[in-house]
Amino acid sequence: MLTCLALCFHHKRFISRRKRFCFQSGLNVLIGPNGSGKSSLLKAIHRCKDCDRQEGAPTTYHYFNSEEMNPHKTHRYFKGFAGSVIRARSLFSSHGETLRDVLKSYRPQRGDCFLLDEPEVGHDLSWILKIRRGLDELARSGCQVIVASHHPVFWAKASVIELKRGYLQRSCKLMHRVTACQLPRKQKTAK
Numbered sequence: 216m217l218t219c220l221a222l223c224f225h226h227k228r229f230i231s232r233r234k235r236f237c238f239q240s241g242l243n244v245l246i247g248p249n250g251s252g253k254s255s256l257l258k259a260i261h262r263c264k265d266c267d268r269q270e271g272a273p274t275t276y277h278y279f280n281s282e283e284m285n286p287h288k289t290h291r292y293f294k295g296f297a298g299s300v301i302r303a304r305s306l307f308s309s310h311g312e313t314l315r316d317v318l319k320s321y322r323p324q325r326g327d328c329f330l331l332d333e334p335e336v337g338h339d340l341s342w343i344l345k346i347r348r349g350l351d352e353l354a355r356s357g358c359q360v361i362v363a364s365h366h367p368v369f370w371a372k373a374s375v376i377e378l379k380r381g382y383l384q385r386s387c388k389l390m391h392r393v394t395a396c397q398l399p400r401k402q403k404t405a406k
């Protein structure tokens with residue numbers, strides 16, 4: 216499990232404000248406006264040799280983004296027998312179904328870290344809820360999950376890391392306004 220990441224010189228330039236990030240077990244969510252560095256942070260965790268990782272124990276990282284889940288591009292990413300099955304199924308599947316197949320094909324080990332970049336892209340709400348349930352299951356099995364997401368479905372009951380201070384507060388206000396606008400007006404009841 217990843218406990219802290221200290222950014223290298225290169226990544227400090229692309230990620231808002233902070234030089235060091237700490238993570239919890241279970242579900243962690245990175246939030247912030249476009250350009251604040253959420254994707255860069257996930258990539259830094261996944262493969263930067265110069266960023267300094269502190270881990271509770273040796274950790275295997277699994278990285279997913281919507282490009283990899285694109286049913287037309289799976290041949291680039293998934294190899295071996297499990298890869299053949301995913302590639303064949305992806306011919307008839309959506310992004311969400313491909314993501315589900317990929318997650319199913321993993322045998323997660325306790326302490327593994329799953330990194331997902333905007334898993335909500337291209338999905339309707341029912342699929343987003345299914346993905347959330349899948350991630351909760353991974354967390355329950357002892358894996359760590361770090362998601363970069365704009366979707367509030369992933370924010371609830373997660374350890375939220377804001378890349379831009381006040382983003383959560385601003386988003387909640389905005390959501391409240393949208394919800395209030397969409398509520399039907401109270402009908403006056405005739406006496």
Ligand SMILES: [Zn+2]
Nearest residue numbers: 223226263266
């Ligand atoms: Zn780095």
